[in-house]
Amino acid sequence: MSDHHHHDDDPIGEHDRPLSGPALRVKALESLLVEKGLVDPAALDELIDTFETRVGPRNGARVVARAWVDPAYKQRLLANGGAAIAELGLAGRGEEIVVLENTPKVRNMVVCTLCSCYPWSVLGLPPVWYKSAPYRSRAVIDPRGVLKELGGEIPDDVELRVWDSTAELRYLVLPERPAGTEGWSEGQLAEIVTRDAMIGVAQAAVPAGSGR
């Protein structure tokens, strides 16, 4: 069968090697499903392209930046995350999203201990570490240890809330706006909002050497 999915580069040279293991099984299964008329290769390409090029953490960063500059928007976002996200033209409407606000005294951190639930519409597909056994096992029993390991130790007097995503609700952390960003545009602010800050394992920060 033809190769429906093209990358411009192929850094690990996988196209030059014979397929084995899961690669072979997936290829055989796709071929079977196409032959049976159960999947359309064009739809597969579109599904992949959606998350490789259009839907990812930049979407969530726009939401956070808007909430930082527009207090009324922030209130709507905290009251009904999905509806407020849809206001920005992002595909939040189909996903029930609850936004959790970090403050100087409260930090939020999101996990899915049972599988890999993650707010696809605003963060894209989850990174490997979020789906990994170390994070899923430790985030609930040793969240402070996890944060310390990731370089974001939090003081004892800050309350830490861990949210285990066990329902069809997705959690997005609204990080604190860092000091030193007064007067920044929404676009500039969105640049410093990282995926990990919106999962709650990091904070938004002004990059060292930022020329502002």
Next chain:
Amino acid sequence: MNGVHDMGGMHGMGPVVIEMDEPVFHSEWEARAYAITVAAAFHRKWNIDMSRYSRERMPPARYLAASYYERWLFGLETLLVEQGLVTATELETGCAEAKAGDVSALGASDVATFLRNRRHARLDDDVAPRFKPGERVLTHNDHPVGHTRLPRYARGKRGVIDRDHGVFIFPDTHAMTRDKKPQHCYSVRFAARELWGPGACARDSVYVDLWDDHLDAA
């Protein structure tokens, strides 16, 4: 089921390692495994809860050794055969014995709409909540052999209703018999010390989304 997928609180899994500049997919096959899984769900032969349960049934040693999309592939192959879209022989040989009957596959132009709607679990049913925010609850100490969204670490524990999310499909029955069993879903707050003992930080808490059928008044 008390499977290895229910990882909250386990020890020995190692450090959390964040990959810098991680690609969305690490290889071509991962992208295709993700896409055929989502596209196959378009036929509505199974629901999201059945999908999760299919992955949970991967034998535990294999589950732990597998990468993420290998688990997806296992779950997809399981569902395709169980729900009759593909025969076991077809899966083994890779050759179609017959075209699927009167079905139309997800088209490229329907992808955006399908992604938006496929996980809708909120229901309009008029069901009264059993609990109100602020009320104390005790979670069931149940160990069902089937699917459940009540993690082991939160069973038989005392918590407080933080917020009522409204009426949702109950995944525990939806995965097993497709019974939606409409009921309220809540964020339940557990003190970290209730879950993990006196060594946990007194300030900290874990919030778990649970349903009326998981809870009793405390």
